[in-house]
Amino acid sequence: MVVMAQKKKRVCVVGAGPCGLVSIKELRSQGHAVTCYEASPRIGGVFSHDPESAYENLYLTISNYFMCYSDFPPRPEQGVAYWSKSEYAEYLDRYAEKNGLRSAIAFETKVTSAERGADGLWTVTAQNAAGQRTTELFDALVIATGSNSIPKTIPENGFGRRQMHSSEYTEASFCAGKRVVVVGAGESAVDIACDVAEAGAASTTVWTRRAHMIAPRFPTMMAEDSSHDEFEVITTPSQAGTCMIADFLEYHTISRVANEAPTWLWGLIRQVFWRVKMMDKANGSFRNLAFWAIESCRSAFWMADQALWITKNGRIHKAMAHGKIDYVVSKTCDFQTDRLVFPEVVAYNQKDHADEPISLEVPCDVIIWCTGYQTRFDWLKKEAESVGVNPRAWFKNCFPPGYGASLAFLGWARPHQGGIPQCAELLARYHALLLAGELELPADYAEIAVREGLDLDRFYCITPDLKSLVDYFSFMESVAGLVGCEPKRPSIFLQPRTFIKYWIYPNWAYWYRTRGPGKDPSVVDDVLARFPLKQGLSASNGTGVPVLGWPFPTVLAVLFALVQKPFNFACLVLSALVPEDLRPSKPGIDKPDRRAWLYNKSKAFVLHGLQLKWSHIIAA
Structure with a gap:
């Protein structure tokens, strides 16, 4: 295991966008001293209040409840919606204010070089808007500039x-x-x-x-209503304010039961x-x-x-x-x-x-x-070549080989569907605990990264070049396992309503506050109380009234999960009888020419090394 000294560290964070902000917050929660350099005069990155940071009609592609941090949900009066850029910028302002993050940020200051010495310390040089340069030593470096910073x-x-x-x-x-x-x-x-x-x-x-x-x-709205106008629903308060969680794409694709x-x-x-x-x-x-x-x-x-x-x-x-x-x-x-x-x-x-x-x-x-952006770290100097630009070569798209926890990248885990900030938050929690000596990286973390990266290349076979792409559910579960904050499964007997929500509601980041380091179960309870089952099991078609009954895709998902149970059971039995190199239940995609992973186990256990365990079989 890669062991970090059990003391508080001085950490440099580059970038004060959504990923950088949560890194500051989580590092400080473990007592680390943080200095953040932000090249612009505002927090938020693409989602800042600066009108030049992005085009005017930018709206989230996942709901506000999915895009918010796990310990800071939308206000109680705010229903589920696709926020505009300015609405999300306002949310980030409130998050920064609540956690006192601005005091750690040097605005209009650009990092010009960062080099790691033989003693393991980082020498970071930055220049502010007035041209003044400062050079400081840090124990660790967090790069949170994101993968969308340099246009192709x-x-x-x-x-x-x-x-x-x-x-x-x-x-x-x-x-x-x-x-x-x-x-x-x-x-x-x-x-x-x-x-x-x-x-x-x-x-x-x-x-x-x-x-x-x-x-x-809004898949159900599009299927049922020939006059449906997605942009009108998003931008018209009278329509956006009446949407229910079952109207949203994420309800059908990122629930726990869907991944079974x-x-x-x-x-x-x-x-x-x-x-x-x-x-x-x-x-x-x-x-x-x-x-x-x-x-x-x-x-x-x-x-x-x-x-x-x-x-x-x-x-x-x-x-x-x-x-x-x-x-x-x-x-x-x-x-x-x-x-x-x-x-x-x-x-x-x-x-x-x-x-x-x-x-x-x-x-x-x-x-x-609209051809995207490139990843480049010229200011990393001699480290740039060894770090590379392929996040699938980094452990959990975050930790390049050879640096341990002294170098972390946040924002290079981009979910197939889900929020980049939520992946970054869980990684930030993990990183802060690593630096505090509370957790340790696996000794073979570099080898694990290579293996999981190849799995991702094979799985996302149509778009293998998008190296930041991850599976939201499997990724979050795998990192939660490292942190020790896997969601606590509600009892079907003591908490039947919460049990149903746990399985069929979107796998929001709030679930990862139910236990483990940084736990706050009250956040989950508060969020779930806002979405009673009567509304949660029905789509509204934008009317604000449940009109479609239990969504058909949810019924299918439950049936599929039940049908898959015996196959998962067989995988575990075989794993105990078959030699390790032939086990079909081994995490990931074992070999390029073996496609058993298509059918022999739930999708949740294909990527990111997420292990199929007996507890998954006996779970209701």
Whole structure:
């Protein structure tokens, strides 16, 4: 085991965004002395009050209850909703105020170099807005600048008109009357494309090299209501304030019971569901969703949308269904002065051309590149090469090999669905305890990181290059096991209502305060009391009144979990009889050519080394 000295440490935190803030708080809770350097004049990073930090119509893609820290939920009067950037910035302000975090932050101060000496101490040099430099020694360094800090460079091409990276985009009015191409189909790309179309662009085209899976924030509403407008529900208080937790995507995908099902079964159900929706009289928005879902998952039928990064922003489906946005998939593009020529289009709008690709010419005045960001640590000097830029080579996407707990990265665990700050918070709790000597890193943590990283590459086989991608449920459970704060399972006899909520409500971070270091069960009790079962078991369709009864996906999830129990049992029995290198119940994806993990155990126990135990079998 890697043992840290049992004394309080001096720690440098770089960045005061959501991940940096929670690191300061957790480190201080263990008595460590913290200095945080923040290059901007405000906390929050992308979610700061600075209007230039992100575009104006930025809204969360998970609910406020999912995005909040585990010990600081929304105010009691605040219902479940998708907060705007400014609303989340206000929340971060309150969090910083409550915990007195600003006193630890040096604003408008940029770290220019950080080097680790032979004695293990970090020499950190920073420069403030006035040009003054300071150099200090620290026992540990936390890098919380996030993976979205350095925009990718726009590739050289022959286009002769305006081009910009999405990081430069703030609002859409300049696109009125222009022919616009948006490159990419992530969450910001969808927002930008929709804003551009609504601002009066002459044409709006989205281009990607592969088909993207674009999920709706409110799946039941989209399926049931042909006039459903996702953005209108989010931005209209009279509608947003009446949503129930069963209306939200996370309710159906990140509950504990949903993760009890095997990977193949969820994949099969999704594939069948999409195809049924393509054949029946589903509304235009949902038919568009189904078409692109099928296209995006063709190479991983049995895993479906579990095999790739998902865009959680369904407002584009209505725009496409009404002809306001075109979507073209082509691996290559010929950039000309005033147009883009796609020579091998495999899908265009709702038409599949995979067997016989077509050529398409799109006149263009503006290209907005929503191609993401790159990870670079030039200021780490000699450490940059050994650290690398692949978070899957770091233990739990946080601890690079060779540094123990003296170097931690927060913000490089990006959930398939869920919040980056919540993953960072649990890691911050772990890191603070490591530095205090209360916990120890596994002796083979570097080898574990390699093994778990390969599992992630194989599992997310359609988007293996997105190295920060993790499975929220398995990741949180695995880190909670390290911290010792696994959720306390309520008794079905003594707490029947809480027991049901534990299984079918979203796996909010509050559950990880029920026991262990930093426990505060009152937080969980308070949050759960806000969502009675009558509302929690029903979707409202935005009316504020339960109208759909027990959601069908929840019923399926419960049935799948029950069916999977004997398979999990068989895995554990076999693990006791079969040689270790052949055990199908071994955590993770054992070998590239063995796909038993698709069916032999619950999805929860496939990734991040989460062990299937007898306690999981006997649990109700």
